[in-house]
Each structure stands twice: as C-alpha cells, then as structure tokens.
Amino acid sequence: xIVLTQSPGTLSLSPGxxxxxxxxxxxxxxxxxxxxxxxxxxxxPRLLIYGESDxxxxxxxxxxxxxxxxxFTLTISRLEPEDFAVYYCxxxxxxxxxxxxxxxVDIK
Amino acid sequence: xxxxxxxxxGLVKPSETLSLTCTVSGVSIGMTYYWAWIRQPxxxxxxxxGNIHNSGSTYSNPSLQSxxxxxxxxxxxxxxxNLRSVTAADTAVYYCARLWFGELVFFDSWGQGxxxxxxx
Numbered sequence: 001x002i003v004l005t006q007s008p009g010t011l012s013l014s015p016g017x018x019x020x021x022x023x024x025x026x027x028x029x030x031x032x033x034x035x036x037x038x039x040x041x042x043x044x045p046r047l048l049i050y051g052e053s054d055x056x057x058x059x060x061x062x063x064x065x066x067x068x069x070x071x072f073t074l075t076i077s078r079l080e081p082e083d084f085a086v087y088y089c090x091x092x093x094x095x096x097x098x099x100x101x102x103x104x105v106d107i108k
Numbered sequence: 109x110x111x112x113x114x115x116x117x118g119l120v121k122p123s124e125t126l127s128l129t130c131t132v133s134g135v136s137i138g139m140t141y142y143w144a145w146i147r148q149p150x151x152x153x154x155x156x157x158g159n160i161h162n163s164g165s166t167y168s169n170p171s172l173q174s175x176x177x178x179x180x181x182x183x184x185x186x187x188x189x190n191l192r193s194v195t196a197a198d199t200a201v202y203y204c205a206r207l208w209f210g211e212l213v214f215f216d217s218w219g220q221g222x223x224x225x226x227x228x
Contacts, residue, residue: 032212033213035212035213035214035215037154037215043220044203044218044219044220044221045146045154045203045215045218046218047214047215047216047217050208050212050213050214051212054212056216088153088154090154090156090214092213095167095169095170096156096169096170096171097156097169097213098156099153099154099155099156100153101152101153102153
C-alpha cells in the first residue's frame with residue numbers, strides 16, 4: 001500500500017499569504033497520478049486538481065501543483081477567506097487507492 | 109446538473125450488515141461512468157471503499173473486499189453498498205461519488221455524505 005504523508009498537519013496563515021502544502025508518497029507515483037481535494041467543515045470533499053495540473057471547474061488559478069516521483073506540492077497563492085479548509089492528496093497508481101491524512105489551512 | 113444522495117440507516121449493530129444506496133440525478137447511471145464509495149471516520153481522513161461501472165464490474169479496496177458488495181440498479185438510477193459483519197471501526201461518514209476512471213482517476217462529484225454509527 002502506498003502511504004501518502006501530508007505536511008504540515010496544520011498551516012496557520014493570513015488572507016493574502018501563500019500556502020505551500022506537501023504530499024509525500026512512500027514510493028514513486030510518477031508525475032500525474034495524484035489528485036487533490038478540498039474539504040470544508042460539514043461538507044463533502046471537492047475535487048480541486050487532477051492530472052499534472054488540471055483544475056476542476058470553478059477552481060481559480062491561485063491553486064497550482066508541482067512535483068513528481070514521491071514529492072508533490074499544492075500551492076495556494078493569495079489566500080482568500082474561502083480557501084481555509086482541509087486539503088487531501090490521493091494516489092491511484094496502485095490498489096488500494098489511498099489518501100493523505102490531510103493538511104488543515106486555518107486563519108492565523 | 110449531477111446530484112448524488114446517500115440514504116440508509118444511521119445506526120447499525122455490530123456483526124450486522126451496513127446497507128446504503130446512492131441515488132443519482134441529472135445524469136443516467138447507465139451512461140459510461142463509474143461510481144464509487146468513500147468513507148471518513150469522524151475527525152479522520154478519507155478511505156476509498158470501491159467502485160462500480162454501469163456494466164456491474166467492480167473494483168474495491170482489498171482490506172474490505174471480503175465483506176463488501178457494490179451493485180448498480182440502472183432502472184432506479186441508483187447504486188448500493190453492502191458491508192457485512194461491521195464493527196465499531198466501520199463507523200464513518202459514507203460518501204458516494206462519480207468516478208472518472210481512465211488514464212486519470214478522480215472523484216468529480218460527491219454526495220453530501222451520511223453518517224453511519226455502528227453500535228449496539
């Protein structure tokens with residue numbers, strides 16, 4: 001099973017700042033076999049970014065991803081109030097498909 | 109507009125079977141899509157349970173496979189989850205979702221989720 005480790009657990013930032021979230025895989029998952037989701041309290045997860053860098057419908061270009069192999073980064077530029085949430089990465093290279101434990105971005 | 113809605117008992121006794129249904133609206137489940145179940149224990153992360161294609165073929169998490177049945181009823185535009193011999197560890201919010209399953213894999217639409225508590 002591929003374990004995805006997200007760091008930090010919590011990121012405390014102010015609106016307008018940049019959030020850098022890490023997702024590290026226990027083995028290589030290539031360059032695009034990672035998907036990112038956003039989840040707000042009491043809501044279902046929402047698709048954020050898939051493939052190498054395709055944003056889901058309605059996701060602004062403030063959200064971007066980079067990385068390959070075992071190390072991936074989600075960057076959120078110019079944080080808006082609606083961006084404060086929990087973010088999950090998910091791999092699908094091997095079964096079982098697994099999620100990271102999440103990074104919470106909260107307001108400082 | 110695609111919508112998914114989970115339904116089923118909110119309380120299941122240990123050793124019994126957890127049964128949930130996802131009703132899909134806005135698109136025919138018989139179209140070429142995959143459908144999935146994901147769960148989230150309270151305060152914890154997400155766990156992929158399994159998928160089903162409208163043809164009935166399934167693909168599931170090996171850790172749950174022996175207890176799991178996922179089925180589809182195209183006539184009702186629904187798909188279902190049955191998880192047998194549940195324990196407290198199966199307490200979670202259960203989500204149904206549409207799965208894009210090809211070269212890329214992602215869950216692009218989710219139901220609101222339903223909390224299932226396993227307790228006597």
